[in-house]
Amino acid sequence: MNRESQVSVTVIRRLPKYHRYLTELIEKGISRISSQELSVLTGFTASQIRQDLNNFGGFGQQGYGYNVEDLQKELGKILGLDTRYNAVVVGAGNLGQAIANYKGFEDAGFKVLSLFDRNPRVIGLKIRDIEIRDMEHIEEFIKEHNVEIGIITTPKDSAQQIADIYIRSGIKGIWNFAPTDLQVPDDIVVENVRLNESLFILSYFLKTKFDK
Amino acid sequence: MNRESQVSVTVIRRLPKYHRYLTELIEKGISRISSQELSVLTGFTASQIRQDLNNFGGFGQQGYGYNVEDLQKELGKILGLDTRYNAVVVGAGNLGQAIANYKGFEDAGFKVLSLFDRNPRVIGLKIRDIEIRDMEHIEEFIKEHNVEIGIITTPKDSAQQIADIYIRSGIKGIWNFAPTDLQVPDDIVVENVRLNESLFILSYFLKTKFDK
DNA sequence: TAGATTGTTAATCGATTAACAATC
DNA sequence: TAGATTGTTAATCGATTAACAATC
Numbered sequence: 001m002n003r004e005s006q007v008s009v010t011v012i013r014r015l016p017k018y019h020r021y022l023t024e025l026i027e028k029g030i031s032r033i034s035s036q037e038l039s040v041l042t043g044f045t046a047s048q049i050r051q052d053l054n055n056f057g058g059f060g061q062q063g064y065g066y067n068v069e070d071l072q073k074e075l076g077k078i079l080g081l082d083t084r085y086n087a088v089v090v091g092a093g094n095l096g097q098a099i100a101n102y103k104g105f106e107d108a109g110f111k112v113l114s115l116f117d118r119n120p121r122v123i124g125l126k127i128r129d130i131e132i133r134d135m136e137h138i139e140e141f142i143k144e145h146n147v148e149i150g151i152i153t154t155p156k157d158s159a160q161q162i163a164d165i166y167i168r169s170g171i172k173g174i175w176n177f178a179p180t181d182l183q184v185p186d187d188i189v190v191e192n193v194r195l196n197e198s199l200f201i202l203s204y205f206l207k208t209k210f211d212k
Numbered sequence: 213m214n215r216e217s218q219v220s221v222t223v224i225r226r227l228p229k230y231h232r233y234l235t236e237l238i239e240k241g242i243s244r245i246s247s248q249e250l251s252v253l254t255g256f257t258a259s260q261i262r263q264d265l266n267n268f269g270g271f272g273q274q275g276y277g278y279n280v281e282d283l284q285k286e287l288g289k290i291l292g293l294d295t296r297y298n299a300v301v302v303g304a305g306n307l308g309q310a311i312a313n314y315k316g317f318e319d320a321g322f323k324v325l326s327l328f329d330r331n332p333r334v335i336g337l338k339i340r341d342i343e344i345r346d347m348e349h350i351e352e353f354i355k356e357h358n359v360e361i362g363i364i365t366t367p368k369d370s371a372q373q374i375a376d377i378y379i380r381s382g383i384k385g386i387w388n389f390a391p392t393d394l395q396v397p398d399d400i401v402v403e404n405v406r407l408n409e410s411l412f413i414l415s416y417f418l419k420t421k422f423d424k
Numbered sequence: 425t426a427g428a429t430t431g432t433t434a435a436t437c438g439a440t441t442a443a444c445a446a447t448c
Numbered sequence: 449t450a451g452a453t454t455g456t457t458a459a460t461c462g463a464t465t466a467a468c469a470a471t472c
Contacts, residue, residue, distance in 0.1 A: 008439080010438090011439090012413065016408065016412040016413065035453075035454075043393075045440075045441065045442095046453095047440075048440060048441075050456085051440080051455090051456085053455095054454090054456075058454080060454050060455080061453085061454070062446070062447045062454040063447070063454075064448065064452080064453070065452090065453065065454080079412045079415055079416045080415040081412065083418075085415075094313055095310040097310075101306055102407070104408050105411065108408070108412060110411065149414070172418060172422060173417070175411065175414055179232065181255075187421070191410055191411075191414035191417070193405070193407065194228070195314070196228065196232070196320070197228035198405050199317065199322065200227070200231070200291045200320060201224065201228065202385055202387055202401060203291055203292040203293060203297075203322075204290065206295075206360070206361075206384060206401050207291075207295055208292075209399070222463070223463095247429075248429080257465065259466070260464060262429090262430065262431065263431090263463090263464080263465090270431065272429075272431080274428075274429055274470070275427070275428045275472040276430085276472065277428090278430090
């Protein structure tokens, strides 16, 4: 067990927000920040921020605060943004294409090598310089190009089947946009994007705020 | 204050998952389920499920369990899925188009009436039968068509500006895909989809699992 | 009725906040 | 040095789990 795996998921899920604001501070040329000031930006309490950061070591300095650039770099390392991964997308519809086009994706260290689809109408097309290939060749492609991340942007009915292909091909992590819970072995990392659920939550708060 | 607004956000965010599994059970023709069985499906404990549901009233029956169809319908009402909303999208790139094409969107009661963009190349195009219009006309469109939901699928730098236009035009809720925190008055509901953060979390767990 | 399972209270666990000594 | 702010411990708060009486 390494230190970071002990840190609760609750804490981990706050790290990207810290990273985002620190990146903005760097762009603004600000080099130093206190937990109090970060609190105003992020909406977390200063106490919580200090607790969170101390899970990974003492990045600050008493009487001074935190060095913005150092802290941003450290968080980047913790989040694994310094590691490069190869990825492929199955489902070359709008959502798959949006991801292939997505700039922030490459900034996080992920490179989409290819999209895959079953629809002959889109096979052979290119998004930027990323080709859409036939599903038939996916397994060999993944093995040949050391692809570690599989992205699923298909309807839910084919999602599990695609996850199985990914797993069989040796992929390590799945970014799943299909509204279903994938069954995977313990050593595969799955991160879900639940567009449906997000929308339902919006709907709930609209109703709760205005209908009664 | 109404009853539902007291319920913690933690509970609310679990409701869509219940709703999803109940919908699947209906499709399979299963009419009755116990908290224990729902626990196996969802991964929440039976105790938590009973606690969660009881925030909204006693939907179950001792010795029997829950009626699947009734419970699904009740949760749908709580989530506001029985209410219809008109929506527009600003940012007619792949992501905006994906949303306009997105079937689950209409199922949740949201209808995308139009996309808006500043790029003359896409203005006038249609996604399904949804027209892409010039940003210039957005405010009058929103007012004329009783649009209540504004969706933002632009880069982060224009997101706040678009939120301001939405607010000025009388919109009630914003579904924000831009990686930035919007400043809005208290009576506007914002739900964020953080693609970047989701990806960072995937990256973190990949690193933590394999790198050390 | 007997068995099953909810609704609900009480106990536990974990996360957040408060407080302050350490120290730059 | 004096002032500021972290790192960290202790106190509080909220969420989850356990337990069981109520009841279908």
